[in-house]
Structures are given as structure tokens and as C-alpha cells.
Amino acid sequence: MSIISCPACNKQISSRAPLCNYCGFQMGEVTEQDLEIFQARKLRDTIYRLNMASYLVITVFIAGFGWYWWESKGFSQASGMGPFILMGLAAMAYLVVRGMLFRSRQQRKAMRAKKQMSKDLRRNL
Numbered sequence: 636m637s638i639i640s641c642p643a644c645n646k647q648i649s650s651r652a653p654l655c656n657y658c659g660f661q662m663g664e665v666t667e668q669d670l671e672i673f674q675a676r677k678l679r680d681t682i683y684r685l686n687m688a689s690y691l692v693i694t695v696f697i698a699g700f701g702w703y704w705w706e707s708k709g710f711s712q713a714s715g716m717g718p719f720i721l722m723g724l725a726a727m728a729y730l731v732v733r734g735m736l737f738r739s740r741q742q743r744k745a746m747r748a749k750k751q752m753s754k755d756l757r758r759n760l
């Protein structure tokens with residue numbers, strides 16, 4: 636018995652298990668097409684989550700800016716480092732999220748570019 640990662644959810648499962656006990660993916664009759672559809676769904680979910688993360692990060696940045704405005708009494712006084720640290724972290728996180736989003740979109744583009752893409756796969760991308 637060995638430990639493999641589920642093709643659908645990537646969690647660690649036993650290679651002998653008939654189905655994944657996390658997502659219910661059937662390990663037995665997996666065709667290449669099934670696998671592609673699962674990967675397409677995963678990619679779609681990843682892109683969705685990354686989009687949400689980028690909105691969250693933008694919100695944090697705006698909050699940091701608001702904090703700076705509040706601490707500097709409308710930009711008339713010096714403010715502490717707190718707001719700058721928050722804005723800096725948000726800016727870095729934004730770059731990371733955008734980079735990951737770019738990579739996921741490239742993957743999706745590559746999948747869409749495949750000639751014989753089934754209808755099922757197209758629906759899930």
C-alpha cells in the first residue's frame with residue numbers, strides 16, 4: 636500500500652482506496668477525460684479563489700490607507716509605521732496573487748487550446 640494524491644482534490648489517500656474519502660472521486664475507472672474534467676474544475680475553482688483573494692487584498696490596502704488618513708488627521712500630521720506596513724504587505728500580497736492568477740489563466744488557455752476538447756471539458760473550464 637502506498638500513499639498517493641487524489642487526482643481530483645490533491646489530498647493524500649491510500650492507493651488501494653476505491654474512492655477518495657475527501658471528495659468521493661472514484662479511483663477505479665478513471666479515464667483521461669475524467670481526469671481532465673476534474674483538473675479543469677480545479678483550475679476554475681483556483682481562479683475563482685484567486686480573484687476573491689485579490690479583492691480582499693485590495694480591501695486591506697484601502698483599509699491601510701484609511702488608517703493612515705485617520706492617524707495623520709487627514710494627512711496633516713506624521714503617522715506611525717502601522718499603516719505603511721499594512722499597505723506594504725497588501726501590495727506584496729497583491730503581486731503574489733496576480734502572479735498566481737496569471738499562471739492559472741495560462742494553464743486554462745493551454746487547456747482551451749487543445750484541439751479535441753470534449754463538450755464536458757469545455758463546460759467546466
Ligand SMILES: [Zn+2]
Nearest residue numbers: 641644655658
Ligand atoms: Zn479527492
